[in-house]
């Protein structure tokens with residue numbers, strides 16, 4: 001079993017490289033992630049928003065409003081340093097989402113109106129501590145929004161085939177899909193030329209959603225953004241997802257705590 005000490009070491013080591021690539025959100029985030037989260041999130045003046053696995057803080061910068069209280073949590077101090085450097089007006093703290101001890105402290109500072117977890121769940125070997133605590137951290141009617149590389153159209157393909165073997169087997173609008181139905185661990189590159197491969201934990205969509213349903217959360221939005229339908233496309237024509245415009249590379253879900 002890969003534990004989070006191992007995944008943390010990788011994120012510590014690639015933090016500076018990742019920040020340089022992502023900046024205030026790369027083309028993928030700007031095309032497929034930010035617009036959807038901005039449409040789904042219900043932010044009001046005076047509210048408290050927690051961004052779990054905040055990386056260099058790009059999502060917080062995208063959503064920022066001075067009337068809202070943001071807190072970003074990540075276990076990579078190299079990425080948190082970049083988050084603080086780029087966003088000195090927001091609070092960022094070190095914390096491991098797979099560690100139960102993180103959540104008591106966050107609970108004492110809640111309840112939270114909105115909890116975000118963007119492109120992180122697939123990095124976590126164990127989702128139990130996170131899923132068991134989401135409801136406890138949220139106010140009633142509060143929301144939890146996650147985005148993730150699409151477990152069907154992106155994860156197995158992207159991680160194991162495109163970058164690892166350097167082959168583009170997704171071409172001409174066709175995806176050859178392998179290994180969807182089992183939860184499994186991959187090591188691979190999240191971005192081309194990434195200097196160190198990182199760990200990814202693939203879960204079929206049903207398994208992933210059940211993790212949160214079992215905690216009483218109710219799914220209120222399920223988004224599979226497809227290039228064709230989006231208002232802005234920041235991708236270059238060479239980008240894999242420009243070639244696969246019929247397929248959603250990300251899945252974005254919103255849940256509510258109803259009791």
Ligand SMILES: C[S@@+](CC[C@H](N)C(=O)[O-])C[C@H]1O[C@@H](n2cnc3c(N)ncnc32)[C@H](O)[C@@H]1O
Nearest residue numbers: 011053054055074075076096097098118119123
């Ligand atoms: C793909 S990046 C996404 C970062 C940011 N949310 C974004 O969308 O740009 C994954 C982030 O999750 C963080 N992460 C992964 N596993 C974590 C864990 N167990 N606890 C805290 N942070 C974690 C990594 O350090 C990294 O910043």
